[in-house]
Amino acid sequence: MAVLEEGGKPSDQGSGPLAIICGGGSLPLAVADAVAGRGRRVVLFPVRGWADPAAIAHYPHHWIGLAQIVRLQRLARREGCRELVFIGAVLRPSPRQLRPDLGTLRLLPRIVRLFLGGDDHLLTGLGRLFEEAGFRLLGAHEVAPEILVPAGALGRRGPSPRDLADIARGLSLISAMGPFDIGQAVVIADNRVLAVEAAEGTDHMLARVAELRREGRIGLPKKVGVLVKAPKPGQDRRFDLPSIGVRTVAGVATAGLAGIAVEAEGAIAADLQDTIRAADAAGLFVFGARADGSS
């Protein structure tokens, strides 16, 4: 868990500009805005092919290739950045799709080995590469705690006792799958596991549940079932916390579920207020479940 000062303020804002390595989606801009809003300079390093050009245009930035680790380190040093944050979606590329820079080539055998494990393994290994080069890696939620989803029922609706049972089952399933480094999301409906996310991502999984329902293969009334997202146990939370957003709400609504539950402070949202508003409009709950099971 991130070390936060009391009141949820970032623990460290003082050590020069912050380098933000930006993948896809709206989270990178939300983090940049939050950090810049506190008066800290940010330098963005959008990853070519993933980051949204419009989202980074207002900040100083350098486009990088995914395998240009040494170039990134050189540019970050030149900008005076000693601290880095990785944020946003980067789908796992093929090692062949990577076009490494010259310096990274020397690291290549090690990087290829990283690719042979699961996502966790890959990210933790990349993190170590940066730490050995003298950088400090922070979690996005450490520099921008406002993106963490808090505990409790966040909109107008809350989970029913049946939903709470589904949430507890979902959290234990994610925990049981932890050693296998799989996805961080499952759909549980009335005590039954409808879907488990692996390489396909949450949106695809929700579309599948919607299809099962259309085909009459779920056999439960609408507004039964919960999307549950939580980090894997032991996961390095500086990378890849599960995230939710307005699109998640749309997917959950189409899948005919009752709501969304995440582990409180174990998931992030770029636009939590918009997400809650969308859930209220769709009649769904958004719930931060405490890891100890209390609500």
Added chain:
Amino acid sequence: MAVLEEGGKPSDQGSGPLAIICGGGSLPLAVADAVAGRGRRVVLFPVRGWADPAAIAHYPHHWIGLAQIVRLQRLARREGCRELVFIGAVLRPSPRQLRPDLGTLRLLPRIVRLFLGGDDHLLTGLGRLFEEAGFRLLGAHEVAPEILVPAGALGRRGPSPRDLADIARGLSLISAMGPFDIGQAVVIADNRVLAVEAAEGTDHMLARVAELRREGRIGLPKKVGVLVKAPKPGQDRRFDLPSIGVRTVAGVATAGLAGIAVEAEGAIAADLQDTIRAADAAGLFVFGARADGSS
């Protein structure tokens, strides 16, 4: 595990005609043919909406509704059947879709409770209902051991060392998910979990892996990765052993995987020889992995 006599012959063929309750797919006919081929009379009870009319036409049969448990018991008694086998796919229906017969209505509260658990829970509970009515429930593999997939490489190809590692990982993942009563199939490729089957079934899961590959989201060369199927630990093997067939081979080929592995004698095939021939033609392996990990 089924009690088989040495040589894999059925333990019991003597107690009158066998009632076979037939779901969808080709397994019911394969079991009926195998049992009838040994000279035992069979009476089929095809389930309306699931069983294939052409497949049951050559045997004495009575169509039944899924919730006509008491009617089924009455007809089976009239036919002199004291032993029953459930075989073939029956997608979990909605309790509302069931049209119970009058006698079953009295059992309904109990049946509805069964539906609140996972598939295992449902099937074991139904089994108990029949046993209380004086029937003996057998596994299809007990009356037709030839449908069990044996150990070893069954076609021309065998798994590589990397495939064997993927198979071991798949078997432990299925085992870890056992308490959650999920599907019995996963796809592992180069140590990475690509897909986990839940309510959607194996064909849907394989189609998803094929789609991920088309979208360039897998990042592995073709012929890497294994479909692994195995029963859940503690599962009542008289119901719902995982099955493979020619269609599974087609799905695995389209998904770009290297082969299919099942737990040896923990999975069934209606047409194992056809399945192996199709796999040979597609350049895939079909492998029965011993539960203790040896090969």
